[in-house]
Amino acid sequence: MIVMKFGGTSVEDSAAIERAADIVFARLEQRPVVVVSAMAGVTDSLLAMSQAAASGSLPQAMELLRRVRQRHLEVLSALIRGADEASVRERIHALAAALQDVLRGVATLGELSPRTTDTILSTGELLSSGIVSAAFQSRGIPSVLVDSRHCIVTDATHTRAVPLFDETSNRLRCDVETLLQANQVPVMGGFIAATAEGVVTTLGRGGSDFSAAIIGAALNAKRIEIWTDVEGMMTTDPRLCPQARRIEMIGFDEASELAYFGAKVLHPATLIPAVEKNIPVHVLNSRKPKSKGTCIRSGAPRSRTVFRAIAAKKGMQVINVKSPRMLMAQGFLRALFDVFAQHDCAADLVSTSEVSVSVALDSSRNGGALLHDLKRLGEVEVEAGKAIICLVGKHIRGRVGVAAKVFQTIADGGINVHMISQGASEINISFVVEESDVLEAVQRLHRCFFEAECVGEPREAGAGLQVPSLASHLGARPEVG
Ligand code: ADP
Ligand code: ASP
Ligand code: MG
Numbered sequence: 001m002i003v004m005k006f007g008g009t010s011v012e013d014s015a016a017i018e019r020a021a022d023i024v025f026a027r028l029e030q031r032p033v034v035v036v037s038a039m040a041g042v043t044d045s046l047l048a049m050s051q052a053a054a055s056g057s058l059p060q061a062m063e064l065l066r067r068v069r070q071r072h073l074e075v076l077s078a079l080i081r082g083a084d085e086a087s088v089r090e091r092i093h094a095l096a097a098a099l100q101d102v103l104r105g106v107a108t109l110g111e112l113s114p115r116t117t118d119t120i121l122s123t124g125e126l127l128s129s130g131i132v133s134a135a136f137q138s139r140g141i142p143s144v145l146v147d148s149r150h151c152i153v154t155d156a157t158h159t160r161a162v163p164l165f166d167e168t169s170n171r172l173r174c175d176v177e178t179l180l181q182a183n184q185v186p187v188m189g190g191f192i193a194a195t196a197e198g199v200v201t202t203l204g205r206g207g208s209d210f211s212a213a214i215i216g217a218a219l220n221a222k223r224i225e226i227w228t229d230v231e232g233m234m235t236t237d238p239r240l241c242p243q244a245r246r247i248e249m250i251g252f253d254e255a256s257e258l259a260y261f262g263a264k265v266l267h268p269a270t271l272i273p274a275v276e277k278n279i280p281v282h283v284l285n286s287r288k289p290k291s292k293g294t295c296i297r298s299g300a301p302r303s304r305t306v307f308r309a310i311a312a313k314k315g316m317q318v319i320n321v322k323s324p325r326m327l328m329a330q331g332f333l334r335a336l337f338d339v340f341a342q343h344d345c346a347a348d349l350v351s352t353s354e355v356s357v358s359v360a361l362d363s364s365r366n367g368g369a370l371l372h373d374l375k376r377l378g379e380v381e382v383e384a385g386k387a388i389i390c391l392v393g394k395h396i397r398g399r400v401g402v403a404a405k406v407f408q409t410i411a412d413g414g415i416n417v418h419m420i421s422q423g424a425s426e427i428n429i430s431f432v433v434e435e436s437d438v439l440e441a442v443q444r445l446h447r448c449f450f451e452a453e454c455v456g457e458p459r460e461a462g463a464g465l466q467v468p469s470l471a472s473h474l475g476a477r478p479e480v481g
Helices: 014-025 042-054 058-079 083-109 114-138 165-181 208-218 252-260 271-277 332-342 368-374 402-412 435-451 470-474
Strands: 002-006 032-036 143-146 185-189 192-195 200-202 223-228 249-251 281-285 294-297 309-322 349-352 356-362 379-392 419-422 428-434
Touching: 002 014, 002 208, 014 032, 014 058, 014 114, 032 114, 032 208, 042 058, 042 083, 042 114, 058 083, 058 114, 083 114, 114 143, 114 185, 114 192, 114 200, 143 165, 165 185, 165 208, 185 208, 208 223, 208 271, 249 252, 252 271, 252 294, 252 309, 252 379, 309 368, 309 435, 332 356, 332 368, 349 419, 349 428, 368 379, 379 435, 402 428, 402 435, 428 435
Parallel strands: 002 032, 002 223, 032 185, 143 185, 223 281, 249 294
Antiparallel strands: 192 200, 281 294, 309 356, 309 379, 349 356, 379 428, 419 428
């Protein structure tokens, strides 16, 4: 069997859903399970209406809800007619009515919990999967709508729940494998799941990719296909740099680093189940179904360029903790990271000196409680509006001059670097810049490492001059990472 996941733009309107149907139809013999996202922009609208309701603007929330319902009804009637249309229409009205009740409750209480947020956001995938399944049926695909809330079991970490693989595998084998054996095509909403007790959860923004990989691993898929709006995984985000090129093949390790450091084309956790079962993941363009896309797999050949790709992650902050007590103090770092762990905050980059530690992490994870606890360890300073830029490639292992070239390119653009880390995996170089410098930095780096003649390979370590220390570029602390 194979898993085929269609992202938001690949089911955004009736034309997109028709294209998806053609793509699935052509692969019926491979026994596909289809996973769909909410239509493009719908999850954002659901989030906006939940926030409007919580802040007392119920009429605004209702207007957003009306538009979402109307959009789905229009797409439905462009795709299907007759009795089949009537039953899906009813489903759309029922989901919209349930959502309206929840939004009223949120407005009355003036409170929006992560649990309620998940219930609201799940509506997007429930709506799209119902329409897609019915549209497939009307085009001769023997599809069956499967409720992901019954099959994907997670813990109760609302808005970024963690799947419980054993229970999920059991349920998928029971509910979905049986359909495949009967030559049917299960259609499921991505992103959404539930706890063992049946409370709705979601897997984090962009989580439909992760759903596809969980299903693929549980059912031992031959291949997981991620159908999206770009040619495949590219040398950088084509929205930042139109010169970005498709990567033909890339290893799990490199693709994971890129996804983690901001390549939105894949949810960062997508490759974990795929790696475990060694299932290749193909990223494909639903607007050009014949083009080859990118194959992510183990043992991919090395790239001809120094780096495989560049990723950028905005919305970061740097927290600096300064403490003279840190000098020679054993256990300081442990105490510091205990605080981050207690607040469930994962550090993306870390650098230390004798008296200070800098940690880069997602801005949304900056609770007052975290800062309060950090202040017990020393003086705390928060720098907001930062971004991480990450260059990934296996060639940098043991090579001389790569980092020098990266930071010279950045310096030539007059861009200031706040933190540097050469990843512990030795396949990435990451650093922090101002968010406003991301475009310039990525374009310069792409030009240097993927477009200009300087894409040639750097020397092996020991074959000449050594790379200047990264710290000398910062005039600051040595890095760990
Ligand atoms: P979907 O709705 O199909 O899940 P997403 O918007 O989540 O699509 O992801 C696709 C987008 O990811 C692309 O439109 C592109 O702008 C962005 N992207 C970021 N980095 C990369 C990259 N390295 N390669 C391809 N796309 C990337
Ligand atoms: N609809 C969800 C989101 O927009 C999940 C996804 O698209 O993968 O985040
Ligand atoms: Mg996505």
